[in-house]
Amino acid sequence: MSKFITFEGVDGAGKSTHLAWFADALRQHGPDVLVTREPGGTPLGEQLREILLNQPMSIGTEALLMFAARLEHIEQVIKPALQAGKWVISDRFSDASFAYQGGGRGLDWSKLSQLEQWVHPDLQPDLTLFFDVPVEVARQRLTNNNASLDRFEQEQADFFERVRAGYHKRVQQNLRRYIVIDAAQPMDAVKQKLEKIILSL
Numbered sequence: 001m002s003k004f005i006t007f008e009g010v011d012g013a014g015k016s017t018h019l020a021w022f023a024d025a026l027r028q029h030g031p032d033v034l035v036t037r038e039p040g041g042t043p044l045g046e047q048l049r050e051i052l053l054n055q056p057m058s059i060g061t062e063a064l065l066m067f068a069a070r071l072e073h074i075e076q077v078i079k080p081a082l083q084a085g086k087w088v089i090s091d092r093f094s095d096a097s098f099a100y101q102g103g104g105r106g107l108d109w110s111k112l113s114q115l116e117q118w119v120h121p122d123l124q125p126d127l128t129l130f131f132d133v134p135v136e137v138a139r140q141r142l143t144n145n146n147a148s149l150d151r152f153e154q155e156q157a158d159f160f161e162r163v164r165a166g167y168h169k170r171v172q173q174n175l176r177r178y179i180v181i182d183a184a185q186p187m188d189a190v191k192q193k194l195e196k197i198i199l200s201l
């Protein structure tokens, strides 16, 4: 049976590297796995990503564009793939809007809940892996990795503390959906944990 799995964490938690490895390992067990990401995942969504990651805008606009890209992503990619029996792994989903726009930017949690209800009333991930790491460790990883930083990655440590707290709040609201992974551990220890999760799936 198809499953919808999402990966979440603050920038620098290492989730994208682990996601690639997880998807390959999962495929070896048989499922047809589709990897996608947010914001993005469709031609329109990728255009919105470019704008979201680079252009200054008001907090409300940021939240609305994230959910606009998400609606397109759900209708064009996620639901069709699940209906075709594929497993879908998305690098971020609505938890990121609660953490970044809600926690980080301070947008009303209830506004985000309304958008979530509008955009995907009948869809939630079957499982979310939350890569949790102290903000100093994540910041260090981002600065070690010489790539240029986008509009979110350029934010200060206190922003990421609020993002992390936003994720924790979301996890507390629905403990059954999440597995919290200590992403400060060495890579191999995280991989072992992921292997166990794959076997349990």
Ligand code: TMP
Pocket (backbone or CB within 6 Å): 011, 037, 038, 039, 066, 091, 092, 093, 094, 095, 096, 097, 098, 100, 101, 152, 153
């Ligand atoms: P990425 O670097 O993990 O691909 O994510 C792009 C950035 O977008 C990241 O800094 C988190 C941010 N983001 C939000 O602020 N809200 C959202 O809903 C999503 C999906 C991402």
